Amino acid sequence: MYWHSLYLGENYKTLAGLYLHIPFCKKACHYCDFHFTQSLRQIDDIVDAICKELVLQNEFLGKDSIYSIYFGGGTPSLLEHHHLKQIMKVIKYEYDLASNIEITLEANPDDLSREKLQAFYDNGVNRLSIGIQSFNNDHLKWMNRQHSGEEAMEAVYEARQVGFENISVDLIYAVPYGDHSIWENDLKQALRLRPEHISSYCLTIEPKTAFGKWLEQGKLYEVEEEFAAEQFEMLIDTLRQYGYDQYEISNFAQPGYESRHNSNYWKDEKYLGVGPSAHSYNGKFRKANVANNAKYLLGLSENKIPFEVIHLSKEDQANEYILTSLRTKWGLNLNHLKNKYGVDLLMVHRDYLNKLSLQDLLYEEDEHLILTDSGKLLADKVASDLFIELNP
Known part of the structure; x- marks a missing residue:
């Protein structure tokens, strides 16, 4: 089904979010089932299509102001300076942006050179979400991550030098291991960085992933619920001691640094998703863009958005x-x-x-x-x- 743009006709102005899905990764993490491709060949075309969709969708949120922009993926830190500049130029022209807007970009530590960080900062990104996952190099290799624990630490230090004052880091717990020592060290290392925000997720084995296949083949076992619960309780207790507020089960923030993007979902607020596989919600229905780059590009080449409406009773x-x-x-x-x-x-x-x-x-x-x-x-x-x- 194809859809152009839909205006709901509200005459009032509220606050909404904008999500942009960047469907590219250098390699596939063994736990990830999000939509992405490892080929960067079409990155310019996808950016052009995203900009076109932004124009076509500029009435989806009615008169609402955008107070949160979130570049997710995939790996948005693969974007170059000109890509981000191109996207932000369209957003600023087509949408009403709040004066204190929060602009988040997800990033992998191995992408965050000083030059790349400066390019993000210069284009208005004021919040980084860095996918560290662990500081243990063996665990990182097992998850097929492309960075080391040392590179993760350095990426945060470099971001601070560039000027970022709002940094979130991601951690994964309940990784199969004999005891809690690595998890204890991951928490210790994360706190040394004093990020404003920490997101921490229990390792989940999804069917269509490398881990899912390993589980079927008996090469991987899932940890006991008690083991995962113990690490979750360690997470809560440790971060609470250091002044982090658990404002959502998996998310912890220093006062005033809760993620606006995440809070949109949890508080039943509206958001527009742009890019392949992106989801949107306007308060009345949800829609999901096709999770296929070729079909997405074909639709946008005809000034149409390939999507599916998700009717919720x-x-x-x-x-x-x-x-x-x-x-x-x-x-x-x-x-x-x-x-x-x-x-x-x-x-x-x-x-x-x-x-x-x-x-x-x-x-x-x-x-x-x-x-x-x-x-x-x-x-x-x-x-x-x-x-x-x-x-x-």
């Missing part, structure tokens, strides 16, 4: 909000659920919520349901138990 939207909001420190807004979706969760699940409260897994505060540290270990289970069924 009111029940789907309500349950998605339950799932995402419970992961945050702000919790589930009972009034929002009631006013937007007509669901009185306290009435529907009164007995179960009382049980969770008695088990110290969840509490209510100012019309919000918030998970405790113990509850966060069971977040997905609790959310699914709270899912509601609405009459058609």
Whole structure:
């Protein structure tokens, strides 16, 4: 199905996000199932197509101002200075940007030369999300990462020298290993860098990845839930001691440095996704661009965007909000659920919520349901138990 641009006709102005998917990587990490290609042959063409899509989609968010731009992927740090300059020029011309906009670019340490960092900074990027994953060279090699722990440290130091004052680093825990010593050192090394933000994810074995194939072949085992839970608790306790606020289950920030891009998803706000496989949400429906570079380029060559509309029922939207909001420190807004979706969760699940409260897994505060540290270990289970069924 093809779609040009859709204007919803709102006469009010709110804040929204813009996501750009850069579908290129030098090599495939063994755990990754995102859309990308290892061939950079078409990078110029993809950038041109992204710029064209930005023009075609300039009314998707109505009159909303953009207060967050996020370059994700793939590996956006493969972009050259002229690529980023070209994209930003179109964005500035076509969209209303907030004066204090946050512009994030995901980067791999091995791409971050002083020259590349300066090019990002000069083009308005004011937040870096650096995919470190681990400082242990054996673990990095096992994950098929292209940098060393030493290069990761150096990349952050170089970014500081260029002028970046908002840096996030990614870490992966629950890597199969005999004890917690490497994870303890990863946390120690990350804290030495004092990043403003840390995202840390439990290693998940996805089917269509190298790790997924190894698991099928018996060459890889998944860690026990208890082992992963212990490392998760170490993560929370350690970062809390150093002043980081766990504002979402996998995300920790120093005060005032929460990711605007991520918060858009969790708070049920609107965002526009541009590029192959990018998703968008306008408050009424979602859409997903085709996850195929050739089909994406063909569509844009005809001034069309190859996409699929994802129609969400009111029940789907309500349950998605339950799932995402419970992961945050702000919790589930009972009034929002009631006013937007007509669901009185306290009435529907009164007995179960009382049980969770008695088990110290969840509490209510100012019309919000918030998970405790113990509850966060069971977040997905609790959310699914709270899912509601609405009459058609």
